[in-house]
Amino acid sequence: MRQRWxxxxxxxxxxxxxxxxxFVVYIIFLSLLYAYGVGFxxxxxxxxxxxxxxxxxxxxxxxxxxxxxIVNEREAPELxxxxxxxxxxxxxxKPKIAIVDMAIPNAFATGRSRxxxxxxxxxxxxxxxxxxxxxxxxxxxxxxxxxRDMAVLTIASFLATIAWFIMRFSLxxxxxxxxxxxxxxxxxxxxxxxxxxxxxxxxxxSRYREFAADRGSVLITGxxxxxxxxxxxxxxxxxRIPSRDLREVEGMNAFFIIPAISGETIMSxxxxxxxxxxxxxxxxxxxxxxxGL
Amino acid sequence: MKSIRSLFSRSxxxxxxxxxILDAVVDMEFYLDLRPSSNAGILVKPLKTHYxxxxxxxxxxxxxxxxxxxxxRSQIEKDSYGYTWILMEDEDFEDLVNAVYMLExxxxxxxxxxxxxxxxxxxxxDYRLYxxxxxxxxxxxxxxxxxxSEKKRNTAQELRVANLxxxxxxxxxxxxxxxxxxDIPF
Numbered sequence: 001m002r003q004r005w006x007x008x009x010x011x012x013x014x015x016x017x018x019x020x021x022x023f024v025v026y027i028i029f030l031s032l033l034y035a036y037g038v039g040f041x042x043x044x045x046x047x048x049x050x051x052x053x054x055x056x057x058x059x060x061x062x063x064x065x066x067x068x069x070i071v072n073e074r075e076a077p078e079l080x081x082x083x084x085x086x087x088x089x090x091x092x093x094k095p096k097i098a099i100v101d102m103a104i105p106n107a108f109a110t111g112r113s114r115x116x117x118x119x120x121x122x123x124x125x126x127x128x129x130x131x132x133x134x135x136x137x138x139x140x141x142x143x144x145x146x147x148r149d150m151a152v153l154t155i156a157s158f159l160a161t162i163a164w165f166i167m168r169f170s171l172x173x174x175x176x177x178x179x180x181x182x183x184x185x186x187x188x189x190x191x192x193x194x195x196x197x198x199x200x201x202x203x204x205x206s207r208y209r210e211f212a213a214d215r216g217s218v219l220i221t222g223x224x225x226x227x228x229x230x231x232x233x234x235x236x237x238x239x240r241i242p243s244r245d246l247r248e249v250e251g252m253n254a255f256f257i258i259p260a261i262s263g264e265t266i267m268s269x270x271x272x273x274x275x276x277x278x279x280x281x282x283x284x285x286x287x288x289x290x291x292g293l
Numbered sequence: 294m295k296s297i298r299s300l301f302s303r304s305x306x307x308x309x310x311x312x313x314i315l316d317a318v319v320d321m322e323f324y325l326d327l328r329p330s331s332n333a334g335i336l337v338k339p340l341k342t343h344y345x346x347x348x349x350x351x352x353x354x355x356x357x358x359x360x361x362x363x364x365x366r367s368q369i370e371k372d373s374y375g376y377t378w379i380l381m382e383d384e385d386f387e388d389l390v391n392a393v394y395m396l397e398x399x400x401x402x403x404x405x406x407x408x409x410x411x412x413x414x415x416x417x418x419d420y421r422l423y424x425x426x427x428x429x430x431x432x433x434x435x436x437x438x439x440x441x442s443e444k445k446r447n448t449a450q451e452l453r454v455a456n457l458x459x460x461x462x463x464x465x466x467x468x469x470x471x472x473x474x475x476d477i478p479f
Contacts, residue, residue, distance in 0.1 A: 225449060225450075225453045228452065228453075229449040237468075240468050241448045241451070241471050242471060242472050243445075244473075245472065245473060246472035247336075248374075250338065287453065287456055291324050291457060293324070293457060
């Protein structure tokens with residue numbers, strides 16, 4: 001369980017694959033136990049142990065899969081200074097800080113509790129953003145820690161797993177009572193549906209936590225504009241504001257018969273993820289609300 | 294002021310959009326600490342036709358009329374792109390905006406609507422902000438030059454200003470149309 005700053009598909013794929021495989025291994029194992037006639041209570045205990053292990057070690061797993069390196073104060077003094085200051089404002093214990101050597105600007109927080117957290121940023125993020133924008137991004141990650149999002153989402157997936165199991169067990173019991181032949185297929189389908197629905201619910205919950213973390217960042221830094229420009233820079237939207245002089249562009253339009261490609265078309269060709277747009281809209285509203293508009 | 298303005302037949306839509314800058318003044322000062330300056334300018338793309346040169350004389354006459362009536366001083370300058378700036382100065386911001394408005398009408402009435410590109414209003418505070426008004430689109434966009442020699446602008450602040458003012462001012466939503474003017478002569 002971890003929170004990412006911005007969805008980039010390489011990293012997302014690795015993380016989703018990791019957690020998916022973990023989940024598959026875990027389901028197969030528990031199903032095997034059941035098939036060999038192990039009682040419900042024992043299986044529930046195993047499930048509990050699995051969840052606990054995931055809760056305890058997922059942060060290290062995330063750091064391993066992303067190649068994040070914990071840095072001390074000597075290695076990254078400015079980053080440490082920013083995190084310390086923001087933690088003081090957010091009333092949080094200072095987390096460990098990690099850097100991922102990756103050109104794509106990104107950041108994430110991980111860790112099961114407030115005192116055992118890690119905030120990681122990519123080298124691309126450090127290069128892309130200025131100091132106030134970096135503060136806004138770190139404020140967002142600290143808000144995830146403050147809101148205990150990692151724990152919340154772990155518990156949510158635990159509840160989803162329990163729901164899945166109850167469904168399976170009650171179906172098994174029901175089917176076997178009536179001795180149906182195609183019961184296994186039906187059980188598999190219903191289990192899959194339960195799993196899928198809970199997966200969607202967890203995604204929705206996680207999206208909601210993103211918005212909450214954006215708000216949290218603004219509360220800590222008091223600067224919705226910085227978070228907005230950070231998002232715009234990370235997503236590449238910022239570079240859409242031109243630096244070419246109007247008169248040059250006007251001249252071109254007069255010269256060519258076909259007018260220069262319009263902004264709308266460029267936007268749809270390189271359309272960005274809607275979540276970023278939604279988040280910026282919410283930040284725009286927040287910025288206005290803070291000014292009493 | 295009303296009497297002269299009523300001479301110019303204008304569509305309701307464009308009338309509203311340019312004069313919106315007058316409604317924005319209070320909020321610009323209240324929320325952003327930016328006050329209107331006494332300078333404004335109109336960027337014109339001249340034509341090399343006899344008709345255009347004749348029209349230019351009418352425009353000069355109009356500028357003189359405005360100066361006589363409202364004490365809005367003006368001058369015409371050429372820039373390095375071969376464009377023409379009509380520069381206007383008036384301590385009364387309302388008169389300044391109305392002067393720009395009246396000139397737009399003159400251009401429109403002489404079928405030179407395509408030659409008049411943008412109207413530019415300067416605001417001052419801790420930094421300098423230009424509201425650039427596209428006559429064609431009837432929309433404003435902010436421009437905050439930081440280091441014109443390096444073509445650097447403060448996009449972060451521009452986005453903030455645009456967001457805060459969008460309810461009062463018709464702001465251009467497509468940021469890729471926020472074309473800068475690197476050597477505004479005022």
